Amino acid sequence: MHLAVLFTVFILSSAVGYRIIRQVPPLLHTPLMSGMNAISGVTVLGALAATAAALTTGSRVLGAAAIVLAMVNVVGGFAVTDRMLKMFHSNR
Amino acid sequence: MDVLVEISLAVAILLGIRLMGAPETAVRGNRLAASSLLVAILLVLWRNTILTLPMVLASLAVGSVLGLVLAFRVTMLQMPQMVALLNGLGGAASMLTAFVAVAGRDEAINLASHVTGGLAVAVGGMTLSGSLVAAGKLHRLLPQKPIHLRGNRLITSTLLFLLFLLILLGSRYAGPEMTLWLLLVAACALAFGTLFTLPVGGADMPITISLLNSMSGVAASICGFVVDDALLVAAGAIVGAAGLILTRVMCAAMNRSLLQVLMGATVASANASGSATPSSNQSSPQEDHPGPIERGKPVTFDPVESLLEARSVIIVPGYGMALGEAETQVRDLYDVLERRGKDVKFAIHPVAGRMPGHMTVLLADVDIPYDRLVQLETVNPEFPRTDVVLIVGACDVVNPAAITAKGTPIYGMPILHAHEAKRVIICNADTQPGYSGIENPLYKRDNVVLLLGNAASTLEKLINELTLRISAQNGLQDG
Numbered sequence: 001m002h003l004a005v006l007f008t009v010f011i012l013s014s015a016v017g018y019r020i021i022r023q024v025p026p027l028l029h030t031p032l033m034s035g036m037n038a039i040s041g042v043t044v045l046g047a048l049a050a051t052a053a054a055l056t057t058g059s060r061v062l063g064a065a066a067i068v069l070a071m072v073n074v075v076g077g078f079a080v081t082d083r084m085l086k087m088f089h090s091n092r
Numbered sequence: 093m094d095v096l097v098e099i100s101l102a103v104a105i106l107l108g109i110r111l112m113g114a115p116e117t118a119v120r121g122n123r124l125a126a127s128s129l130l131v132a133i134l135l136v137l138w139r140n141t142i143l144t145l146p147m148v149l150a151s152l153a154v155g156s157v158l159g160l161v162l163a164f165r166v167t168m169l170q171m172p173q174m175v176a177l178l179n180g181l182g183g184a185a186s187m188l189t190a191f192v193a194v195a196g197r198d199e200a201i202n203l204a205s206h207v208t209g210g211l212a213v214a215v216g217g218m219t220l221s222g223s224l225v226a227a228g229k230l231h232r233l234l235p236q237k238p239i240h241l242r243g244n245r246l247i248t249s250t251l252l253f254l255l256f257l258l259i260l261l262g263s264r265y266a267g268p269e270m271t272l273w274l275l276l277v278a279a280c281a282l283a284f285g286t287l288f289t290l291p292v293g294g295a296d297m298p299i300t301i302s303l304l305n306s307m308s309g310v311a312a313s314i315c316g317f318v319v320d321d322a323l324l325v326a327a328g329a330i331v332g333a334a335g336l337i338l339t340r341v342m343c344a345a346m347n348r349s350l351l352q353v354l355m356g357a358t359v360a361s362a363n364a365s366g367s368a369t370p371s372s373n374q375s376s377p378q379e380d381h382p383g384p385i386e387r388g389k390p391v392t393f394d395p396v397e398s399l400l401e402a403r404s405v406i407i408v409p410g411y412g413m414a415l416g417e418a419e420t421q422v423r424d425l426y427d428v429l430e431r432r433g434k435d436v437k438f439a440i441h442p443v444a445g446r447m448p449g450h451m452t453v454l455l456a457d458v459d460i461p462y463d464r465l466v467q468l469e470t471v472n473p474e475f476p477r478t479d480v481v482l483i484v485g486a487c488d489v490v491n492p493a494a495i496t497a498k499g500t501p502i503y504g505m506p507i508l509h510a511h512e513a514k515r516v517i518i519c520n521a522d523t524q525p526g527y528s529g530i531e532n533p534l535y536k537r538d539n540v541v542l543l544l545g546n547a548a549s550t551l552e553k554l555i556n557e558l559t560l561r562i563s564a565q566n567g568l569q570d571g
Contacts (some may be wrong), residue, residue: 003204007321009345010313010329013102019328020106023335024113026442026467029338029449033305034175035112035122036334040182042129042327043189043312044155045136046319050193051148053210054363063192064151071155072162073178077421078126080174081162084123084453088115091461 031084038077044070096398097135102326103340104128109330115462132323150507168413170458172446176227176301179308183219186212186311187278193318195271208317210259210277216265216311217281218288223304225289230297231444238293251284285454294410295488299342306335310461338448345468347505369506395517396557400565402479406433406464406471408510410444412485412520413547422484422553423458428558439471439481439508442488451463474508480515485547487526492533516540519550 024032047070051063111121116447137148166174167280187241190212194205228234241247257262258277265273292300309331343349399405411436413422431438438460444451450466483490490510492503510516511534522544527533535541543550 003109003317005197006317006320006322006325008098009325010317012105013326013329014333017107017109017333018337020110020559021330021334022114024109026341026440026449027452027462028115028467029120029341029442030171030175030447030453031118031449032109032112032334033302033338033448034171034178035109036180036309036331037182037305038177039327040179040308040312040331041185042132042159042230042324043182043186045132045198045313045321045324046172046189046193046312046315048133048136048148049140049298049319049321050189050260052145052190059192059195060147060216062188064147066185066192067148068150068155068158069181072159073182073185074129075159076153076155076162077159077178078122078129078158080166080171081122082119082126083117083163084168084171084456086113086464087113087453087456088117088118089456090463091124 028088031081034077034084035081038074038081041070041072041074041077044074094139098132098321098323098326099137101132101323102129102330105327107298107329109334117499122569125191129327132357136321136402146544159225163418166325168366168453169417170231171453172297172301172450173227173230173432175447176223176230176304177463179221179301179304180220181302182308183216183223187214187216187220187281187316188306189317190216191274191278193315195274199261205318207259208314210262210274212311212318213277214255214259215307215314216474217278219280219284219304219307219311221285222289222300222307223285225286226300226304227291236293238296239290241287241290244287248284248287250490251280251287255280255284265349270509287415293527294442295446296346298443298450299339299346299446301447302335302338302342304335306332306339309333309335311566342443342448345506347502356443367402391541392538395543396487396516396561398480398515399482399558400432401427401514404437404474404478405429405480405482406437406439406466406475406478406510406513406523408439408441408481408483408486408508409455410441410484410486411446411450412491414445414485415452415456416521418484418519418547418551419458421548421555422455423460423559425470425482425551425555426460426464428555428562432562436464437471437474439506439510440465440467441486442468444489453543453557462474468508475509476511478513479515481510482515483516483518483520484551485522485525487522487532488528488530489526490532490534491526491528491529496533497530500528500533502530510534510538514539517543519543519545519547519554521545521547 047063047066053059054060056065099295105125107123108125111117179204190209194209229236263274309328313325313328316328425434440451492511494505497503523535
C-alpha cells in the first residue's frame with residue numbers, strides 16, 4: 001500500500017479514536033486502558049505476516065516469539081477487561 | 093476488497109470502544125473489539141496461507157493460553173502491574189516483528205521502510221523495557237521509591253539523540269550490516285526505556301503507565317507501516333490516542349504538564365529542593381498499630397456517634413485502602429450505613445491508586461454499585477453539605493495545602509474538598525505526609541478525628557461499635 005494512504009489512515013484513526021475515547025468517563029478508565037492494551041496486541045497481525053515472509057529459521061523463531069507475546073497481550077488483555085467489566089453493576 | 097474489510101474491522105473496533113464508554117454496554121463493546129481482532133487474525137492467516145504452518149498455530153495457542161491464565165489469576169490490586177506487563181509484551185512483539193520484517197533483507201529496501209523499521213524497533217524496545225521496570229516497581233520486585241542515577245537525564249538525552257541519528261543513518265545499510273544496525277537501535281531503545289522509568293515513583297505510576305500504553309499503540313502502528321497493514325496502523329493509532337488522553341487526564345489531576353513528565357520531572361525530583369521527606373505511600377500494612385491510637389491530638393467528637401447521627405456520608409478511598417486490603421471492611425461499613433438509610437457516596441480522585449480508575453475497579457470488586465462512585469468535579473460541591481467524611485488511606489488527594497500552600501509541589505493540584513465537610517474521620521496508617529512530601533494540615537483541625545493504624549482493623553472496630561450501638565438503640569425502641 002502507498003505510504004500516503006497508510007499515513008492518512010494513521011491520522012484519521014488517531015483523530016476519530018481521540019474523539020471517541022475522550023467521552024469515556026473516569027469510572028471506566030482502568031478497563032478502557034486494559035482494553036486498549038489488548039488492542040495494541042494487533043501487532044500480532046504484523047507478526048503473522050512477517051513470520052510468513054521470513055526467509056531464515058532464525059527470523060522465523062523470532063517471529064514465533066513475537067506471535068506468542070502479542071497473543072498473551074491480546075487474549076490476556078481482553079479476558080481481564082471482560083472480567084473487570086462484569087464486576088460493574090448499578091444500585092440493585 | 094481487502095481495504096474494505098480492513099476499514100470495516102477498524103470501524104468495528106471503534107464502535108466497540110464507543111460501547112466501552114458506558115458501564116451498561118461496556119462488556120459488549122469489549123467483546124466486539126475482541127471479535128474484530130479475531131476476525132483480523134484469521135484473515136491474515138488465510139491471506140498468507142500460513143494456516144498449515146504448525147509453528148505459527150502453536151505460537152498462537154501458547155500465547156492465548158498464557159494470556160488466559162494471567163487474566164484469571166490476577167487480582168484487582170495487581171491490575172496496574174498486569175497492564176504494565178501486557179504493555180511491555182505488546183512492545184516486545186512490535187519490536188520483534190519489525191526486526192523480522194526488516195533485518196537481513198538483501199534487496200535494497202526503500203528509505204521509508206528503513207525509517208519505519210528502525211522506529212518500530214525503537215518505540216517497541218522503549219515500551220518493553222519501560223513497562224517491565226514499571227511492572228517490577230508495582231510488583232515490588234524493584235524499590236518503589238524513585239531511583240536516581242547520577243547523570244540520568246544526560247544519559248537519556250544522549251540515548252535519544254543517538255537513536256535519532258541511528259534511524260536517520262539506517263538507509264545506508266543492507267544485509268548483515270543492517271541486522272547489526274537494528275540490534276544497536278534495539279539496545280539503545282531498551283536502555284532508554286529503563287533509564288526513563290527508573291526515576292518514577294509509586295504515585296507517578298498512573299502517568300507513566302498511561303504513557304507506556306500510548307507508546308505500545310504507537311509501536312504497533314509503526315509496525316503496520318513496516319508490514320503494510322492498514323488495520324494495524326489504524327488500531328495502533330487508536331491505542332496511541334487513548335493512552336495520550338489518559339496521560340493528559342492524569343497529568344491534569346496531578347497538576348503537571350505532559351512536557352514536565354516527558355522531561356522526567358517527577359514529583360519526587362520537584363521535591364528534591366524541599367526539605368520534606370516523601371513517604372512512598374499513604375498507608376502501609378507493615379506499620380500495624382494495635383488499634384485506633386490518638387497521637388497528640390485530643391478527640392473532639394465521637395466517630396461512632398457522628399456516623400450514627402449523620403445523614404450524608406462521603407467515603408474517600410486512597411491507595412492506602414488497597415495496601416491495607418480494607419476494601420471488604422469499607423463495603424461492610426457501606427452496608428451498615430446504607431441499611432440505616434444514610435446517603436453514602438464514594439469520592440474518587442482520578443489519581444488515587446496506581447493507574448487511571450484503579451479505585452473504581454477495587455470498589456467494584458467488592459460489589460459497591462458504580463452509581464455510588466462520584467468523580468472529583470461532581471462531588472466537590474457536595475462536601476459542605478456533608479455530615480461526615482471518612483477518609484481511608486488517602487492523604488495527598490485531600491490535602492488542603494494544594495489550595496493554600498503556594499510554592500509547594502502540591503499547590504494547584506485538584507483535590508477532594510473533604511476539609512469542607514462538617515466532620516472528618518481519617519483512617520490512615522500514620523500522620524506521615526503522602527507521596528508529595530507535604531504535611532496535611534487537615535490532621536490538626538478540630539473537626540477531624542484521626543484513627544491511626546491498619547485501615548482494615550480500624551474499620552472493623554468502627555463497624556463493631558456501630559452495630560453494637562445500633563442494636564442497643566433498637567433494643568431501647570423495642571422495649
